[in-house]
Amino acid sequence: MAKTALAAKAPEERRERILRATIAVVRERGFAGTRVTDIAAAAGTSQGLILYHFGSLAGAFAASLTLLEDEFYEELDRNLSEVVGPVPRLRHIAELGAGYGPAVGDWRLWLELWVRAIRDDDARAARESLDTRWRGALRQVVDEGLAAGVFAARDPKASVLRLAALMDGLAIQLALAEPGMTTGKFTELWWQSAVLELGISPSGAKIGPTGGVRKK
Amino acid sequence: MAKTALAAKAPEERRERILRATIAVVRERGFAGTRVTDIAAAAGTSQGLILYHFGSLAGAFAASLTLLEDEFYEELDRNLSEVVGPVPRLRHIAELGAGYGPAVGDWRLWLELWVRAIRDDDARAARESLDTRWRGALRQVVDEGLAAGVFAARDPKASVLRLAALMDGLAIQLALAEPGMTTGKFTELWWQSAVLELGISPSGAKIGPTGGVRKK
DNA sequence: GCCTAACCTGAATGACCGTTCAATATCCGC
DNA sequence: GCGGATATTGAACGGTCATTCAGGTTAGGC
Numbered sequence: 001m002a003k004t005a006l007a008a009k010a011p012e013e014r015r016e017r018i019l020r021a022t023i024a025v026v027r028e029r030g031f032a033g034t035r036v037t038d039i040a041a042a043a044g045t046s047q048g049l050i051l052y053h054f055g056s057l058a059g060a061f062a063a064s065l066t067l068l069e070d071e072f073y074e075e076l077d078r079n080l081s082e083v084v085g086p087v088p089r090l091r092h093i094a095e096l097g098a099g100y101g102p103a104v105g106d107w108r109l110w111l112e113l114w115v116r117a118i119r120d121d122d123a124r125a126a127r128e129s130l131d132t133r134w135r136g137a138l139r140q141v142v143d144e145g146l147a148a149g150v151f152a153a154r155d156p157k158a159s160v161l162r163l164a165a166l167m168d169g170l171a172i173q174l175a176l177a178e179p180g181m182t183t184g185k186f187t188e189l190w191w192q193s194a195v196l197e198l199g200i201s202p203s204g205a206k207i208g209p210t211g212g213v214r215k216k
Numbered sequence: 217m218a219k220t221a222l223a224a225k226a227p228e229e230r231r232e233r234i235l236r237a238t239i240a241v242v243r244e245r246g247f248a249g250t251r252v253t254d255i256a257a258a259a260g261t262s263q264g265l266i267l268y269h270f271g272s273l274a275g276a277f278a279a280s281l282t283l284l285e286d287e288f289y290e291e292l293d294r295n296l297s298e299v300v301g302p303v304p305r306l307r308h309i310a311e312l313g314a315g316y317g318p319a320v321g322d323w324r325l326w327l328e329l330w331v332r333a334i335r336d337d338d339a340r341a342a343r344e345s346l347d348t349r350w351r352g353a354l355r356q357v358v359d360e361g362l363a364a365g366v367f368a369a370r371d372p373k374a375s376v377l378r379l380a381a382l383m384d385g386l387a388i389q390l391a392l393a394e395p396g397m398t399t400g401k402f403t404e405l406w407w408q409s410a411v412l413e414l415g416i417s418p419s420g421a422k423i424g425p426t427g428g429v430r431k432k
Numbered sequence: 433g434c435c436t437a438a439c440c441t442g443a444a445t446g447a448c449c450g451t452t453c454a455a456t457a458t459c460c461g462c
Numbered sequence: 463g464c465g466g467a468t469a470t471t472g473a474a475c476g477g478t479c480a481t482t483c484a485g486g487t488t489a490g491g492c
Contacts (some may be wrong), residue, residue, distance in 0.1 A: 030250035165385030
């Protein structure tokens with residue numbers, strides 16, 4: 001029994017290890033620079049196994065994207081449940097974007113995904129789903145704040161869209177290490193925009209700097 | 217004499233044709249999908265000539281980037297000189313970003329450049345220079361407006377950074393044809409943000425829709 | 433303890449593609 | 463109009479890499 005359960009899990013674990021390795025290698029070298037050999041080396045398996053499980057390199061990429069999605073959702077939920085109240089939560093989001101976490105803040109990987117989404121349908125679907133979820137989370141925080149009367153936005157839907165897009169735009173500079181762009185600046189620039197968009201009272205900004213940041 | 221001038225120019229023309237073809241192919245297939253053969257076909261030359269002139273495929277990419285820069289600068293200057301006054305000019309910028317022009321608005325090419333800039337130094341330099349110039353132009357318009365008293369920004373430098381980043385972020389959705397994102401929406405979302413950031417009086421927005429748009 | 437199916441390996445295969453090269457063609461100064 | 467330099471070609475080369483394959487290994491039902 002015990003043996004059965006363990007044994008049955010082994011191949012599945014192997015599979016997942018390959019997917020994690022795939023993400024790691026893509027993060028490092030980009031889609032274009034990722035070879036089957038690299039993944040095999042990173043996962044500690046043979047090239048053959050990757051093709052056995054996923055049929056092709058593209059198949060491995062596609063499968064790794066759904067793992068990426070799952071992890072992103074999970075981490076997002078965990079992160080947001082950590083902090084309560086609309087203002088601290090929003091501030092937390094501002095800091096989340098700047099942090100280079102394994103799933104949420106990995107902006108270079110995000111850039112890769114965007115470009116791959118231009119031509120690959122799996123990537124397109126993954127990135128769209130990721131983005132929708134992310135905007136939904138932001139939207140939820142904004143709605144909370146509106147309901148509580150701490151935020152005032154003329155057009156909340158548009159504000160959410162803009163704030164999400166702004167984060168992507170700032171992320172590009174962060175990802176490319178544009179001189180002058182730091183995580184601190186990232187957070188402050190975004191936060192100021194949020195203040196402006198959502199009419200947050202200045203006191204809100206003061207809560208921010210200590211508002212539930214939890215660097216893993 | 218006449219012949220001399222013409223003949224001397226022929227190879228140079230050929231060279232430029234290759235660079236233009238390179239840009240066109242990259243636009244279509246991305247850096248990762250661009251082959252020497254594709255460029256040769258698009259330029260109507262042999263593969264050999266591309267290597268003869270640029271040494272390698274990467275060399276051709278690098279050289280094409282400087283052509284891209286030149287064209288971008290030229291087009292930017294031309295576009296901005298077309299319209300006078302800070303508010304119409306800003307509005308023009310809002311519409312420029314949405315337009316898929318050959319040099320300015322080609323957002324998919326921009327995404328490609330961003331990703332390439334992660335690992336390629338020529339691309340990094342090109343994109344940084346492009347971005348600086350672009351932000352400078354935006355900055356200039358903002359300064360104009362401040363001097364004229366039509367804009368009021370608490371922190372103009374930060375506003376420029378945010379407005380530039382917002383455009384990039386919105387551009388991603390436009391480039392990936394995110395459902396719901398249109399050129400009209402792009403323009404309006406950005407414009408609203410500009411209004412908010414720069415404290416433009418509502419009348420400014422009314423000038424906008426007809427303010428010197430010139431679709432080439 | 434055997435048999436079958438799932439798992440796994442790494443060497444062999446073959447296609448693709450950047451680069452090289454030998455052979456023209458073109459041109460300009462003379 | 464000749465000669466050497468500059469352009470240009472396209473076929474051949476060689477390396478890289480995804481994919482295939484023939485052959486193990488393992489595990490669990492019987």
